[in-house]
Amino acid sequence: MQLEKSTVWQEGFLERLEQRKPWDSWEVYKMSYTIAKKQLIDSFTGLQSLKYLPCVKPLGHQLEVAERVIGEMNGKAILADEVGLGKTIEAGLILKEYLIRGLVKKALILVPASLANQWVEELHTKFHIPALLYKKNYELDYVDVVVMSMDTAKRSPHKEKVLAQDYDLIIVDEAHKLKNHQTISYKFVENLKKKFCLLLTATPIQNDIFELFYLVTLLKQGHLGNYEEFSSIFSTKKRNAEQEEYLKELVGQVMVRNRRQDTGVEWTKRKVQAIPVEFTSSEKETYRILSKLKEVSPVFADSFTTLTLQREMCSSQDAVFVTLSKLLEECTSPQEKEHVNAIMRQLVQQSTHSKADKAVELITQANDKVILFTEYRATQLYLSDVLFSKGISNVIFNGRLSKNSREWIKHLFQQKAQVLIATESGAEGINLQFCHHVINYDLPWNPMKLEQRIGRVHRLGQAHDVHIYNLAVQDTIDDHILGVLEGKIETFEKVVGELDDILTTR
Amino acid sequence: MQPQEINEYLHHFFRNSNCEILTQHPHYMNVQLTIEMDKKIMNRPFYWRYIETVGETPNPAKLMLITDIEQLRDGIKGEVLHIGSPRLHQLFRVTREMGSFVKMHEQVSSDEVLTPWLGVNVKVSYRSHQTKELLYSLGINLMTGAVFQDFQETLCTLDLVNEPPEHVFHLPFIIKPQRAFERLDHVINQLIEKEDHQWVDEAKKRWRKDQAVLDYFYEGLDEKPNSYEIEKQAIAERFMPRITIDIINGGLFYLR
Numbered sequence: 001m002q003l004e005k006s007t008v009w010q011e012g013f014l015e016r017l018e019q020r021k022p023w024d025s026w027e028v029y030k031m032s033y034t035i036a037k038k039q040l041i042d043s044f045t046g047l048q049s050l051k052y053l054p055c056v057k058p059l060g061h062q063l064e065v066a067e068r069v070i071g072e073m074n075g076k077a078i079l080a081d082e083v084g085l086g087k088t089i090e091a092g093l094i095l096k097e098y099l100i101r102g103l104v105k106k107a108l109i110l111v112p113a114s115l116a117n118q119w120v121e122e123l124h125t126k127f128h129i130p131a132l133l134y135k136k137n138y139e140l141d142y143v144d145v146v147v148m149s150m151d152t153a154k155r156s157p158h159k160e161k162v163l164a165q166d167y168d169l170i171i172v173d174e175a176h177k178l179k180n181h182q183t184i185s186y187k188f189v190e191n192l193k194k195k196f197c198l199l200l201t202a203t204p205i206q207n208d209i210f211e212l213f214y215l216v217t218l219l220k221q222g223h224l225g226n227y228e229e230f231s232s233i234f235s236t237k238k239r240n241a242e243q244e245e246y247l248k249e250l251v252g253q254v255m256v257r258n259r260r261q262d263t264g265v266e267w268t269k270r271k272v273q274a275i276p277v278e279f280t281s282s283e284k285e286t287y288r289i290l291s292k293l294k295e296v297s298p299v300f301a302d303s304f305t306t307l308t309l310q311r312e313m314c315s316s317q318d319a320v321f322v323t324l325s326k327l328l329e330e331c332t333s334p335q336e337k338e339h340v341n342a343i344m345r346q347l348v349q350q351s352t353h354s355k356a357d358k359a360v361e362l363i364t365q366a367n368d369k370v371i372l373f374t375e376y377r378a379t380q381l382y383l384s385d386v387l388f389s390k391g392i393s394n395v396i397f398n399g400r401l402s403k404n405s406r407e408w409i410k411h412l413f414q415q416k417a418q419v420l421i422a423t424e425s426g427a428e429g430i431n432l433q434f435c436h437h438v439i440n441y442d443l444p445w446n447p448m449k450l451e452q453r454i455g456r457v458h459r460l461g462q463a464h465d466v467h468i469y470n471l472a473v474q475d476t477i478d479d480h481i482l483g484v485l486e487g488k489i490e491t492f493e494k495v496v497g498e499l500d501d502i503l504t505t506r
Numbered sequence: 507m508q509p510q511e512i513n514e515y516l517h518h519f520f521r522n523s524n525c526e527i528l529t530q531h532p533h534y535m536n537v538q539l540t541i542e543m544d545k546k547i548m549n550r551p552f553y554w555r556y557i558e559t560v561g562e563t564p565n566p567a568k569l570m571l572i573t574d575i576e577q578l579r580d581g582i583k584g585e586v587l588h589i590g591s592p593r594l595h596q597l598f599r600v601t602r603e604m605g606s607f608v609k610m611h612e613q614v615s616s617d618e619v620l621t622p623w624l625g626v627n628v629k630v631s632y633r634s635h636q637t638k639e640l641l642y643s644l645g646i647n648l649m650t651g652a653v654f655q656d657f658q659e660t661l662c663t664l665d666l667v668n669e670p671p672e673h674v675f676h677l678p679f680i681i682k683p684q685r686a687f688e689r690l691d692h693v694i695n696q697l698i699e700k701e702d703h704q705w706v707d708e709a710k711k712r713w714r715k716d717q718a719v720l721d722y723f724y725e726g727l728d729e730k731p732n733s734y735e736i737e738k739q740a741i742a743e744r745f746m747p748r749i750t751i752d753i754i755n756g757g758l759f760y761l762r
Contacts, residue, residue, distance in 0.1 A: 001706060002748035009606065009626075009753035010687050016607050017683060017758070026666060027522045028605030029755055031515065033627050033658055035598050036754045037641055038507060040629070044636040044705060052590030074635045074712060074744060101637035128590050168743075190733060195740045220716075221737055222723025 041101055045071055049096040056126050058093060059265060061258045062086055066093040068256060075103075075196035076219055078175070078255040082500060083202040083452060084431075084459025085258050088119070091171050091198050092127045095145075099129065104168040104196060106144050110189070111173040113149035117403060119173070120147050134158075140165050150177070154188040168195045175199035176448065178218060179211035189218055202455065203448030204255065205492045209234050212251065212495060220254055244494050257497055260458075268436075269465040270458055272501045275362070277355045277473045286346055287313050287476060290320065293343075297336040299327055310477040311375070315442050316356065317347040318378040355471055356386050359439055362469055363392060363419060369435040371420045373453050375442040380421050383441070387419055394419035397430075406430065424449060433461040439469045443481045447489050451499065458500075470503060507589045509533070509574035516571060516587070519601060533574040534582055539566045546600055608757035610666040616673035618762060622648040624686045625657045626756035628694060634709030634747045642697060645759070646686050648679035653693050661759065676760055694751060706747040713745035 015021050041048050047066060050058075058066075061081075069077045069090075075098065079087045098104035109131065111119050116133055123131040123145065132138070134148040140161055150172070152158050170192055172178065178186045178199070197219055205212050210231070216224050224230055224247070233243055260267045279287060290309045293300040300306065305327070312319035321344060328340045363370050374380050380396055387394045395417045397409050413420040414434055424444065435457050440450060450470075458466040472478035485503060493499055507515070513532060520527055520537050529536035539547070544566035545554055557564050570584030571593075587594045612620060625645040632638045645657030654660070670676060681689070720741065724734050 002746065003751070004748060005691075005751040009756065010683075013607055013756060014683060016609070021607075023609045023668075023757075024605050024607050024755075025522050026608050026610055026668065027518065028601055029608045029757065030605070030662065031518060031522075032602045032605035032755055033643075035515075035601060036627065036629060039598075040641055041631075041637050041639045044632075044638045054588050054590065070636070074716070101633075102631065103633065103635070103637060128592055130592060191736065193736050193740045195743045217723075220719065221733070222719040222721075226723055 047093065047097055048100050049093055052100060053093075053096065053127060056089070056092075058089055059086065059263060061263045062090050062093065065090045065256050065258065066097065069094055069198070070097055073254060073256075075169070075198075076194065076254065077197075078199045078201065078204055078215060078219060080201055080204050080255050080257040080496065082257075082259050083455025084462075085260065085263060086460060087200045087202070088122055088173075089126070091173075091200060092123060092129070094198060095123075095169060095171070096127050096129060098169060098196060106165060106167045107146075107169040107171065108153075108162065108165070108167045108192075109145070109147045109171045109173070110150045110153055111147060112177070113151060114399075114403070114406075115173060116147050116149050123147075150185055150188075154184050159188060163191065167192065169197070170194050171198045171200065173200045175201040175215065176203045176206055176211070178215060179206060181214040181218075186214070186218065194219070203451060203492075205488075205496055206446050206448045207488060209247075209491060209495060216251065216254055223254055224250060248495055248497075251495065255496075259498060260500060265460070268458070268462050270454070270468060270501045271465055272468045272470065272503065274503070275358060275469050275471045277358045277471055279354055279473055279476070282346075282350060283313075283354060286317075286320075286343070286350070289343055289346075293340075296339050297331055297333075299330045299336070307477065311442070311481075312378075314355065314473045314476050314478050315374060315376050316353050316379040316382045317350050318382040319376040321347050322376075322378045353382075355441065355473060356383060358471060359383065359441060360386065360390055360392070362437075362439060363387070364390075366437045366467070368437055369413070369418060369420075370437040370439060371422060371432060371435050371457060372439040372441050373422050373424070375424060375444060377423060379441070380423055383421055387421075392419060393417040394421055396420075397422040399423065424453075430456055431459060431461075432456050433459060433463075436462065436464040436466045437469070438466065439471065441471055443470060443472060443478060443485065445481060445484060447485045447492070447499075447503075450485070450503075454500075468501075509577075509588070512587055512589070512594065513573040516573065516597070519597060523604065528568065533577045534570065534572045534584060536584075537569045537571065539569065541566050543600075547596055602754065606755045608755075609759075610661075610668065610757060611670045611674075611676075611760045612762050613665040613667050614671055614674060614762055616671070617675075619675045619677060620670075620760035620762060621677050622679040623657075623759040623761055624648055624683065624690070624756065625661065625759050626690060627658055627754040629752045629754055630694065630698060631750045631752065632705055632747070633750070634705060635712065635744050636705065636709075638705070640701070641754075642694065644690055644693060646681070646690055646693075648681045648686060649677060651681055651689060653689065664761065666759070670760070698749065709745045709747045713741060716741045716745070 016023055047063065065079065069075060079090055081087050095104065095107055109119055120131050120133045123129040129145055131145040131147050132143045134146050134152065140146060153162055172189060178189060180186060199215060199219055204215055213224050213230050287310065290313055291306060293309065294306050308323060309320060312323055324340060324344055328337065331337045331340060359372065372383065374383065377398065380398065384394055384396055393416060395409050395412050397420055401409065410430060438454055438457055440453065444450065454466070454468055472482055482503065489499055489503065516535060517527065517530065523540070523543055525540050525543050526538040527535055528538055541564055548567050572578060572582065572584045572586045575586050585593055614620065623645045628642045628644065630640045630642065643656055643658035644653055646653045720734065720737055724730050
């Protein structure tokens with residue numbers, strides 16, 4: 001065992017005996033002893049940090065997570081609580097505890113750029129941890145707790161600066177972004193020394209079980225065996241209930257997941273409604289023609305293009321229009337061009353969209369604040385016009401907004417506008433508990449994106465039941481997406497645990 | 507520490523470091539720092555270098571410190587101190603720095619003989635993936651070599667003064683300080699040995715387990731990649747049991 005001691009005090013004492021320096025005050029000496037006694041960490045277990053955090057009142061499940069991660073999981077864990085249960089608080093508690101216990105001196109917190117300021121602020125105000133937001137040219141030698149955007153950190157020359165430091169604790173927020181082991185982010189985190197490590201994500205599986213394998217392996221190599229063994233057992237084709245149960249248990253050793261219902265907090269309900277939309281006959285016709293474009297020209301040959309056009313048609317004519325006009329430039333023969341032009345004329349003639357009409361109807365019925373999510377920028381602008389024309393006030397929110405504009409838009413939505421029209425990229429990290437209607441105008445392929453969207457509204461502090469409307473056009477690609485979503489939800493629940501309601505059709 | 511205790515501590519601390527307390531209130535205080543204290547806690551070396559170079563009149567800071575924000579009505583603005591706030595912990599550090607070494611004498615009537623003692627307050631920390639700390643207060647009689655525990659508690663019951671009382675005989679110490687340090691080290695080691703060290707076994711058990719999982723992952727590879735070495739190092743740092751011995755403060759005491 002290592003025994004560490006210093007002789008600094010002894011040397012200072014001898015200096016005073018030889019009268020080279022003055023003695024100190026007895027009163028201050030006694031105070032110093034009393035302080036040392038009061039700050040003593042008298043037990044290996046339990047959270048010392050609580051007495052240092054009078055401004056934070058952690059909830060029961062947050063305390064349990066912090067205790068379990070430190071006591072049982074040795075400070076290496078995936079924090080996978082459902083959205084809105086306070087993973088940041090849990091991570092803050094763990095960081096604070098390790099700082100107080102002297103086990104962590106330097107910590108690195110990797111987050112999406114849009115959340116960086118929020119992290120710094122929470123660490124300061126709630127945890128009294130002087131975290132610094134990394135800026136280019138910062139020297140990391142003198143900064144103990146640093147918050148960095150992942151996109152900056154993984155690139156030179158910042159990457160080299162990070163790797164040169166000796167961090168005791170690494171925290172990664174929105175860790176589902178590391179699901180692909182071939183990305184630069186994944187490789188970057190893989191190369192960091194992880195004495196203690198917290199990966200935060202509400203959605204450890206987004207599409208398939210291998211994402212979880214890579215996430216766990218990033219945290220603790222070998223915990224789920226190596227890739228060959230894992231893939232031979234858990235290929236998507238053959239399923240085995242017993243092995244899935246075993247996997248769930250293994251995952252449980254490195255992952256904590258609280259669900260809203262087991263938090264002891266009274267949660268408002270989620271009321272999910274599937275809203276079928278029927279195309280008009282002219283919309284059906286356009287959809288049919290778009291689906292057949294691949295037969296007309298090689299420009300439309302790949303299945304992804306068809307899929308995109310189909311999805312866009314289920315969203316708005318404007319969305320299709322944008323894509324078609326780009327593709328038109330690639331068309332060479334006059335026949336092709338004329339065919340595409342004809343479709344575009346058709347699109348322009350259709351002055352309404354059945355889904356948009358349905359959305360207006362839902363918003364009018366709700367007669368309350370509504371947040372509406374679309375996948376397309378063109379649809380976002382189109383819907384904004386439609387709503388204005390019906391006298392419904394609305395604001396637009398997307399990933400291109402700066403931090404200040406985001407705050408401003410949020411403020412406008414809270415104070416003035418009835419509807420917030422958001423694209424996916426805008427959904428991260430904003431909290432809108434004052435709103436309790438969510439319209440999923442377009443469905444994403446990934447159920448966790450839906451969960452993240454709903455989580456903007458259905459989180460701690462929500463006082464009302466939350467109404468969720470999933471719009472899908474019948475007999476189109478929307479139906480297929482619903483089917484895929486259900487399959488992915490099933491995988492998630494088998495291995496990670498139950499999910500709160502996202503879809504109704506189960 | 508409750509708000510009232512913090513208030514008392516601050517009061518005590520500033521009075522003992524010669525900082526004038528301008529306003530004294532149960533829930534807040536306004537303090538005029540001395541130049542020395544300003545340099546210690548205000549973190550503005552450039553200001554002080556400038557003032558001293560130019561020879562201008564120094565203007566050390568005044569601090570408004572709030573110890574119980576909940577009891578205060580509007581109007582008072584200042585730094586809110588509570589256990590955990592960086593400012594308070596900074597003052598704790600300064601307290602330790604300013605109260606590290608003392609030489610004290612027991613107040614006795616004349617013609618008495620005072621014996622020298624070396625007293626130290628020692629924090630012992632056990633660390634692996636968890637931490638526990640113990641505080642020992644030891645006193646060694648520099649005439650006989652006898653060592654007592656809970657020394658500080660005993661000292662606090664005595665009437666101690668800075669200046670030696672008149673007409674009192676101070677015995678010279680027989681045991682030299684260096685010898686006394688060695689003897690105290692030995693006693694601390696014995697005290698540590700007597701403690702329950704299950705935590706070491708527990709840490710080693712967890713260490714072995716994590717190492718086994720890691721080795722399994724790279725089984726069959728003749729040359730292990732860098733990622734193996736990084737993780738192996740991380741595991742060692744996580745579980746390596748270590749004990750640190752840290753002297754909080756100590757002094758020379760002449761006692762009856």
